[in-house]
Amino acid sequence: MVANTQLTISELIRSRYSDLTRKERKFADTLMANYPVAGLASITEVAANANISTPTVLRTAKKLGFKGFPGFQAALRKELKQTLANPIVKHERWANAAPEEHILNQFAIATMENLSSSLRQIDHHTFDKVSELLADENRKIAIVGGRLSHSVADYLATHLQVLRDDVTLLSSSPSRWPHHLLNLSKGDVLVLFDVRRYEANLSDLAKLAEQRGIKIVLFTDQWMSPVSTRAAHTLAVRIEVPSGWDSAVVTLFIVEALVAAVETHRWPQTRARMKDLEKLFDDTRRFLKKPE
Amino acid sequence: MVANTQLTISELIRSRYSDLTRKERKFADTLMANYPVAGLASITEVAANANISTPTVLRTAKKLGFKGFPGFQAALRKELKQTLANPIVKHERWANAAPEEHILNQFAIATMENLSSSLRQIDHHTFDKVSELLADENRKIAIVGGRLSHSVADYLATHLQVLRDDVTLLSSSPSRWPHHLLNLSKGDVLVLFDVRRYEANLSDLAKLAEQRGIKIVLFTDQWMSPVSTRAAHTLAVRIEVPSGWDSAVVTLFIVEALVAAVETHRWPQTRARMKDLEKLFDDTRRFLKKPE
DNA sequence: AAAATTTTGTAAATAAATTGACAAAGCAAT
DNA sequence: ATTGCTTTGTCAATTTATTTACAAAATTTT
Known part of the structure; x- marks a missing residue:
């Protein structure tokens, strides 16, 4: 039987x-x-x-x-x-019933697991502290990412620039990084994205930043970039998916949540600023009908 | 103890x-x-x-x-x-001990909902078709994004470039876009990211591409960019989160799953290629100890 | 009420899990 | 590269869990 x-x-x-x-x-x-x-x-x-x-x-x-x-x-x-297991994956079957082994499904399961277990690990006090740092307009902000995490750094920079002044995205060529640090002084913030494989250039940059009294906010993976010893705040997420490399989805999730938190801190200023910027972009770029 | x-x-x-x-x-x-x-x-x-x-x-x-x-x-x-025994704590199985109203949790709920409802809407045949297109090395690929979706376009380009030749990321300045199209011919692929507010420049570019017989793959939101009428394949995701703008998390998720699918299609070539590239990067950039 | 049948527990045999001791491997500092 | 220190795994000892065999108890049938 x-x-x-x-x-x-x-x-x-x-x-x-x-x-x-x-x-x-x-x-x-x-x-x-x-x-x-x-x-x-x-x-x-x-x-x-x-x-x-x-x-x-x-x-x-x-x-x-x-x-x-x-x-x-x-x-x-x-x-x-x-x-x-996540109730969403489990219960909400897809209308088109993709097979369980379809890569979309595989990815969805892995991503949900990454998200939920990252959330369990992240300390929300750290998150709050970081969002305060980023909202503080007395501090300049520099953002830098590694080879693969550069796009996420870009995303954070693009969005923060809407919310406040003094946000710089460091170019993707490491040789110019030290130069950028000259614009920062004690108390300013360097946001650094470093997931495996950890890059020595980022490590060097962190060292330099630490020496200048610049506060480091580190986004890394569960195995922790070596930069974490120099970082004032570390946000570690899980990044494993069934593919040849790592996922940036959860990192992007945290970045978005952070941007939203900064937005909340700075709502009065943000509101006005966003109006101005929208107008500016309307002049530069043409938009089509705005939905909703 | x-x-x-x-x-x-x-x-x-x-x-x-x-x-x-x-x-x-x-x-x-x-x-x-x-x-x-x-x-x-x-x-x-x-x-x-x-x-x-x-x-x-x-x-x-x-x-x-x-x-x-x-x-x-x-x-x-x-x-x-x-x-x-206590259903109230149910939610904490996947969130951490942060209060329910903490923005991290709010975001987590919204993101999970976005992900699951996007998955329900996406046709996995479309997904498969797109992954085949992107894996086909007889077709050149150009990738372009709007103001806020540019980082996601960048992410896709960076990863596809590891897997295959002839992948170009169009710069963020629209004026140069038409120029890029000259390098593409009938049967080539233009991957276009366009979420609200939909940009007229992208729409123009799509028109041009269509005239030249270039296949358009569109990433957009649930309200559908006007480009969708010209697109060979459209992948629409939900993008709403509790903040002043839209989330790119689910879009990035689909991008990652696509890259993984392309990787699978092209495994034999990919394997060799990745080894070469790793070596190249090792020479250009210095990496620290490789975890796991 | 006695015999037959089924159910249940005891106790021993077997198998597996847990733990401890130690050696190998890894890492950091020199 | 070498040394000292930490981490990790191997293997064996010990404990515990699981299973089997069988006898006792309970239940049913006659």
Whole structure:
């Protein structure tokens, strides 16, 4: 007999309940009363909690179609994992029903996991501190990224420039970086993006910045760029996806949230500033109908 | 040392994370990525899933203040029992302990919704078609973005350039765009990022491209850029977040998944090419130790 | 009420998990 | 490159869990 993989174990128990003997039902009841955690301890403990003997637990598991207790428990865990997994991925099936293995699905799952576990790790005090730093117009801001993280640095710069003055994006050629630092002084902020493989140039730049008393805000990955020892604040995110390189999605997410936080800090000034800028852009670039 | 019963284990890990060594963090990361189920199997299995040895798992548990692995596990179960009993904390399975209204959490909710609803709308056949187009080395590729989407265009260009030849990122100044089109001919591909407010320049460029028989791949938002009428393939995503502008996170997600798909199509060539490039970059830029 | 049958538990055998001791590998400082 | 220190894994010892075999208890049938 093989366990039906379609049914949850609780459904399985309900459907087979009439086949169970008195003590077996006692075990089933105990499990259902605290489902599924009551089934996740050792067979000894589980039996003790239900006031039955260990062989009875084993026999029940076998009756439900499992080879042994460990198999039963593994099924419980698997089920729990799916239940706890992000409700969005799990429940909201796609209209067009792309197969589970489609790369979009694979990526979605990995990205959701990256996002949720990054959120669990990020300290929101750090986030708040960083957003205050970036909102403080007494500090100049320089932004720099590595080879692959340059676009994210660009994104942050573009958006911050809308919100405040004195925001510079360091060019992508490392040779010119030290030069840029001359414009910064003690108390100014260097935002640095460094994910693996960590670049020595960024490390050097951080050293220089530290010597000048410039505050470093570091975006890195879970393995932590060596720059983190010099950084005033470090925001580490998870970046693993099923491909040959790393994902910048969660980093971009944090960047956007930060920009939104800065926007909130500076709302009065921002409002006026954005109007001005919009006008400016309207003159430079032509826009089409504005939706909504 | 006794485990503080006030803290959840995930909080405990976060607070002691800096005390953990490399492999210990690997365990912590694995646990956090699939919390708390990843910690509920036997120590052997848990270690195997994290690709570390069992003693390392044990040492981590002890470092966190538990007497042994079974004690650690019992704490996880106890916590899980409480979590499952109280639906209010449900959300905290994927957010951290920051208050519900914290902008990080607000953003997380919005972003997850954007991602899932975009996934539901995107036709995976379109996605596959686009990935084939981009993988076809007989077609030249030009990439262009608007004012705010330029960084995403940059990201796509940087990554595609690793995978194949003939990838150009159009500069951010619209006046030079038409010039670039001269390098493209019938059957080549123009990837265009256009989210509200839709830019007239991009629209003009699309018209020109269409006249020359260039295939247009459009990334836009749910309201659809006017370019969509000229596009061979349109990928529309949801972009709303609680801030003054729109989110590029989901767009970047699709871009990354596309790059991964192209990588798969072209694996044999890619492999060699990436090796060459790595070497080239190693000569130009200096990298520090490569993690993992 | 006794016999037959089923259920349940005890206890031993087996298998597996946990832990500890130590050696190898990795890393940092020189 | 060498040394000293830290981290990590291997392997064996120990403990614990799981399973089996069988006997006792309970239940049902006659």
